Amino acid sequence: MGSAEVSFKLADHPKLPKGKVVAQIVLDGWGEANPDQFNCIHVAQTPTMDSLKQGAPEKWRLVRAHGKAVGLPTEDDMGNSEVGHNALGAGRIFAQGAKLVDIALASGKIFDGEGFQYIKESFKDGTLHLIGLLSDGGVHSRIDQVQLLLKGASERGAKRIRLHILTDGRDVLDGSSVGFVETIENDLAQLRANGVDAQIASGGGRMYVTMDRYENDWGVVKRGWDAQVLGEAPYKFKSALEAVKTLRAEPKANDQYLPPFVIVDDSGKAVGPVLDGDAVVTFNFRADRMTMLAKALEYDDFKDFDRVRFPKIRYAGMLQYDGELKLPNKYLVSPPEIDRTSGEYLVHNGVRTFACSETVKFGHVTFFWNGNRSGYFKEDMEEYVEIPSDSGITFNAQPLMKALEIGEKARDAILSGKFDQVRVNIPNSDMVGHTGDIEATVVACKAADQAVKMIIDAIEQVGGIYLVTADHGNAEDMVKRNKKGEPLLDKNGNIQILTSHTLQPVPVAIGGPGLAPGVRFRSDVPEGGLANVAATMMNLHGFVAPDDYETTLIEVV
Ligand SMILES: O=C(O)[C@@H](CO)OP(=O)(O)O
Numbered sequence: 001m002g003s004a005e006v007s008f009k010l011a012d013h014p015k016l017p018k019g020k021v022v023a024q025i026v027l028d029g030w031g032e033a034n035p036d037q038f039n040c041i042h043v044a045q046t047p048t049m050d051s052l053k054q055g056a057p058e059k060w061r062l063v064r065a066h067g068k069a070v071g072l073p074t075e076d077d078m079g080n081s082e083v084g085h086n087a088l089g090a091g092r093i094f095a096q097g098a099k100l101v102d103i104a105l106a107s108g109k110i111f112d113g114e115g116f117q118y119i120k121e122s123f124k125d126g127t128l129h130l131i132g133l134l135s136d137g138g139v140h141s142r143i144d145q146v147q148l149l150l151k152g153a154s155e156r157g158a159k160r161i162r163l164h165i166l167t168d169g170r171d172v173l174d175g176s177s178v179g180f181v182e183t184i185e186n187d188l189a190q191l192r193a194n195g196v197d198a199q200i201a202s203g204g205g206r207m208y209v210t211m212d213r214y215e216n217d218w219g220v221v222k223r224g225w226d227a228q229v230l231g232e233a234p235y236k237f238k239s240a241l242e243a244v245k246t247l248r249a250e251p252k253a254n255d256q257y258l259p260p261f262v263i264v265d266d267s268g269k270a271v272g273p274v275l276d277g278d279a280v281v282t283f284n285f286r287a288d289r290m291t292m293l294a295k296a297l298e299y300d301d302f303k304d305f306d307r308v309r310f311p312k313i314r315y316a317g318m319l320q321y322d323g324e325l326k327l328p329n330k331y332l333v334s335p336p337e338i339d340r341t342s343g344e345y346l347v348h349n350g351v352r353t354f355a356c357s358e359t360v361k362f363g364h365v366t367f368f369w370n371g372n373r374s375g376y377f378k379e380d381m382e383e384y385v386e387i388p389s390d391s392g393i394t395f396n397a398q399p400l401m402k403a404l405e406i407g408e409k410a411r412d413a414i415l416s417g418k419f420d421q422v423r424v425n426i427p428n429s430d431m432v433g434h435t436g437d438i439e440a441t442v443v444a445c446k447a448a449d450q451a452v453k454m455i456i457d458a459i460e461q462v463g464g465i466y467l468v469t470a471d472h473g474n475a476e477d478m479v480k481r482n483k484k485g486e487p488l489l490d491k492n493g494n495i496q497i498l499t500s501h502t503l504q505p506v507p508v509a510i511g512g513p514g515l516a517p518g519v520r521f522r523s524d525v526p527e528g529g530l531a532n533v534a535a536t537m538m539n540l541h542g543f544v545a546p547d548d549y550e551t552t553l554i555e556v557v
């Protein structure tokens with residue numbers, strides 16, 4: 001059933017009133033874990049979040065934010081912003097990109113689909129280029145999927161394959177790039193032994209090359225374009241393994257920030273620029289950090305940087321990254337069909353909506369929240385405000401980020417009387433947590449807590465309601481641990497810093513003067529996850545959620 005035929009009318013909640021301003025605050029990367037020195041949320045002064053916790057169990061509880069609760073393949077999959085905000089916004093659990101690609105590869109259906117058939121046309125005379133994040137993080141991509149794609153494509157006639165890798169260190173340990181390159185080089189050597197001309201052609205660290213998002217810094221995408229498409233980069237190597245090892249040591253970059261490099265042959269010529277007649281697949285399944293490159297690869301009319309050369313290629317994404325823009329047009333696996341999101345329901349029921357974050361998380365409370373759709377549902381009912389993020393820095397240099405500005409914008413929106421829902425994402429604990437800088441992350445957590453206070457204070461003033469939650473863990477655990485939970489040491493006896501998200505649950509807290517007496521968390525949804533928050537939110541606006549939404553977390557007694 002398409003949206004046009006759906007009735008968006010929500011039933012009135014039998015006990016809860018309408019017309020209260022509801023603030024929905026998402027702390028990015030704020031999980032719950034044992035209090036120790038590697039738990040930056042515990043170490044930081046966070047009086048606001050601490051006081052909310054005092055409301056347990058009736059006004060504060062934990063929910064699941066990883067694995068199957070958010071549509072990921074296994075319980076070993078950490079949460080992430082895409083699946084977390086999808087679940088928060090959609091109120092249901094959809095099988096996510098990681099899982100859909102697994103299924104399509106396991107059945108082989110990926111190779112029968114329209115997207116693969118389209119790129120296959122280039123195999124006879126052209127090169128197949130695979131561009132994406134090389135790790136087993138499972139947030140944006142997975143190396144085992146790349147391996148299966150390589151195998152499947154070569155079995156189906158790809159004779160010349162070039163891999164353009166982005167090193168990770170953000171969803172996996174820093175330094176693990178070396179092992180992933182070794183693994184994939186083994187696969188490529190096997191392909192070569194079978195007569196396929198396959199090799200790595202270029203690379204760079206994900207945060208410095210290609211994987212920017214929400215148009216924060218086009219220079220990042222341009223650096224990638226130059227290396228991948230034009231075959232030009234400041235560093236040239238004979239092998240990717242040598243490239244990664246050397247660049248980690250000198251200029252001493254970490255995996256996230258390796259400078260761009262190209263692989264050259266004996267005559268110094270780049271081995272794999274993208275040329276007319278080639279095929280390109282971006283193998284990340286997650287959308288946000290592939291959309292900008294997808295535009296550069298697909299749009300005739302593109303002005304965000306000078307592409308110098310725009311080759312005539314057949315391009316497909318692993319998934320379609322933006323359903324509204326139909327970007328890219330061709331893709332190997334259909335994305336989850338996330339329809340009838342809570343945001344769409346609420347605007348059709350008169351809830352005037354304000355959403356805000358800074359650039360690096362702006363699409364989280366808009367695009368991801370709305371089921372991977374850019375734009376408004378009803379323009380006259382919604383306002384989305386983006387505060388420009390700093391670019392060109394790692395956020396441990398600026399751990400306060402724009403928390404204060406986000407808090408101010410939310411406060412003003414609440415006090416304006418123009419909105420019924422005010423939704424924000426506060427990025428600090430996540431963005432600074434990813435740098436692995438423990439001291440800076442402590443500062444970040446404190447700043448996030450202060451932003452929460454500003455918003456809750458405004459809610460107090462207008463007699464509203466707040467719901468504070470998070471999309472997944474990060475800053476609450478900054479060290480890699482063994483099965484017993486003890487910090488792991490590396491060869492030199494240093495602790496192994498965890499830059500990634502975690503498997504930890506996240507808090508949900510409700511309160512505010514507008515919260516009807518007798519509202520409390522139910523005790524019969526112990527397995528509740530992020531997808532249960534949408535129905536809860538609808539209740540706080542005075543509505544009952546649609547039947548197929550995951551059940552509400554609250555009851556009125
Ligand atoms: O930075 C990102 O892309 C991911 C980690 O890979 O973080 P988040 O899901 O919080 O956006």
Ligand SMILES: [Mn+2]
Nearest residue numbers: 028029081471
């Ligand atoms: Mn996040």
Ligand SMILES: [Mn+2]
Nearest residue numbers: 029430431434
């Ligand atoms: Mn993150």
